[in-house]
Amino acid sequence: MTQITGGFSASDAHVGMSAAGVTFVDISGSAASVAPGEQTRKSGEVYTHSGDTAIITGGKREPLEVEIKIVYTEGTGDPFEVIRAAFEAKTPYYFRWSPKGYVTGAFTFTSDAAVITGLTYPDTDAGTGDPCMCAFKFKTAKVTKSALVT
């Protein structure tokens, strides 16, 4: 195979969240990274008295968690406050991200209505000039790939 073309940095990715899964609020200007965990499929194996290897079967897909790190800000309606409130109230949200950015046709990965399962409050460090950050995780049964419509 000749060397692939079309690789890109995901530094301009699009990240959105939505209460109803229809209209997504763009949080790309606050989000610093999206780290999806591996989604795994249950599997099993059995050995018979014949043969040297196992018979492997596949089950259902297991849930996955996705971690998003965001810049901590205190403005009214900023993502931290929306996410904190949703975490505390167990309010489900839909999330999506497009590694290539907010571009028509870019691949987009969208969660189901997902529970926010983790919230990391802002840390502090007197020895750094880095922006104060926070993070959250959501757990979803699956992620659906589609092409972004802008």
Added chain:
Amino acid sequence: MTQITGGFAASDAKVEISANGSSWNDISGAAASVAPGEQTRKSGEVYTQSGDTGIITGGKREPLEIEVKVVYTEGTGDYFETIRAAFEAKTPYYFRWSPKGGVNPDFQFATPVAFFSGLTYPDTDASSGDPAMYGFKIKTPYVTKSVVAT
């Protein structure tokens, strides 16, 4: 979303402890960092005979631990002795921090009454010129966000 504004370094954060939740001792001049662990929400999943993915439900929030690193000093009334004594006696304390600095209308994060769940005694390193440090951890069922009063 355009790039967010209002981000800041948390190098001037305010960190406080309190024995009663009303009278607070400012330990910002000794505290070097606050590292809140992730607070997680219990979640579960079940599979049905139909469908390829699980049904995910959310449970209750689990406790979190917050780790604070502090400059080790031995002066009368310095906080190492206060915290060590409270740790050994299982004396409950309140803890709060304000990433931005603790001035109205900054955000503030406070624990309910909580125990010191960990104490790291001062270390030594003959090859280092860094200040001797110690650390403590607070374990809390939740953190409450508020706005610093005037």
